[in-house]
Amino acid sequence: MIQVTLLSHTPNPIRSLYMAYRTCYSTLTPQQVATRIEDDRITEAQMRQFIEERLKTGHASPLEQVAFEFGISGVSRAFSHQFVRHRVGISFEQQSQRYVTYKEGEFPYTVPETVKKAGLAARMEALFGDLGVLYEEMVAAGVPAEDARFLLPNATNTNFKITVNFQALLHICDLRLCTRAQWEFRRVAALMRAEVVRAVPELGKYLQPKCGELRMGYCDESLADWEACPIGRVRPHREALFRLYDQYRMGQLAPLRDEDWAAIEEKEPAGSGEPY
Numbered sequence: 001m002i003q004v005t006l007l008s009h010t011p012n013p014i015r016s017l018y019m020a021y022r023t024c025y026s027t028l029t030p031q032q033v034a035t036r037i038e039d040d041r042i043t044e045a046q047m048r049q050f051i052e053e054r055l056k057t058g059h060a061s062p063l064e065q066v067a068f069e070f071g072i073s074g075v076s077r078a079f080s081h082q083f084v085r086h087r088v089g090i091s092f093e094q095q096s097q098r099y100v101t102y103k104e105g106e107f108p109y110t111v112p113e114t115v116k117k118a119g120l121a122a123r124m125e126a127l128f129g130d131l132g133v134l135y136e137e138m139v140a141a142g143v144p145a146e147d148a149r150f151l152l153p154n155a156t157n158t159n160f161k162i163t164v165n166f167q168a169l170l171h172i173c174d175l176r177l178c179t180r181a182q183w184e185f186r187r188v189a190a191l192m193r194a195e196v197v198r199a200v201p202e203l204g205k206y207l208q209p210k211c212g213e214l215r216m217g218y219c220d221e222s223l224a225d226w227e228a229c230p231i232g233r234v235r236p237h238r239e240a241l242f243r244l245y246d247q248y249r250m251g252q253l254a255p256l257r258d259e260d261w262a263a264i265e266e267k268e269p270a271g272s273g274e275p276y
């Protein structure tokens, strides 16, 4: 089973973020800002409001000053290969298949729901059982774990301890909460999000797919993917926005209709304007 636990985070994320942003926009030194926070001249509410406004802008580097540490377990190597493609603002430690030898060839693995639904789980598990037997034979014959692991499938489970900064986590959620992302990655991203929402709701709410109302608000995937997306219809596709912009620029927008004007002007319906 996939488990994601927020192990630790920057002690006071709101204060850290406020300090980072404030330093950019103030004549005060960071030390003076810290003193004002300590003696309550700058309140928690003010810090939150200031951050909220900054988060509407593209000034993202202060977000790198807040970090989250997660323990992630029971994920497949199919997932982990995708996970470690994220290169910026995230540090990984992953269970080794060189230094960890699976005892008696029993390696943990994930069977996807689609395989179960197709009625093929038993055959998949039987195959993994055979692989485990051969793995054990290899280890007994002196083959090191780093070579015996060549037998192991993508389904083999693994564990991570990671540290990720808030900016990188936003980016990961942009991509991996999108319904285009693989189900396992979506699940891990959703669990990371839930953990941050629980610990720091003011920041956690920003962890959304890129079409989220606090992110881009529209879809930049292909039109076919947008059409296939379960939430595609509630978010505009990028092409619709461009088309609208082009029509506007070229003066080709359909004029407002009579009924639109009636709604704007709140005209009384015909016949209802007679004197009492």
Ligand SMILES: Cc1cc2nc3c(=O)[nH]c(=O)nc-3n(C[C@H](O)[C@H](O)[C@H](O)COP(=O)(O)OP(=O)(O)OC[C@H]3O[C@@H](n4cnc5c(N)ncnc54)[C@H](O)[C@@H]3O)c2cc1C
Binding pocket: 085, 086, 087, 088, 089, 168, 171, 175, 176, 180, 181, 182
């Ligand atoms: C739906 C989906 C399908 C995918 N399919 C495939 C696939 O078929 N094959 C495949 O190989 N990968 C695939 N990927 C992985 C994808 O190509 C990226 O490697 C992965 O999502 C990491 O994204 P990133 O590079 O934006 O993130 P990070 O590595 O965390 O980088 C964050 C940002 O930093 C910047 N950056 C990082 N490194 C550089 C650099 N060297 N130069 C300039 N800017 C940089 C970029 O703006 C980048 O967006 C897929 C990803 C998704 C979400």
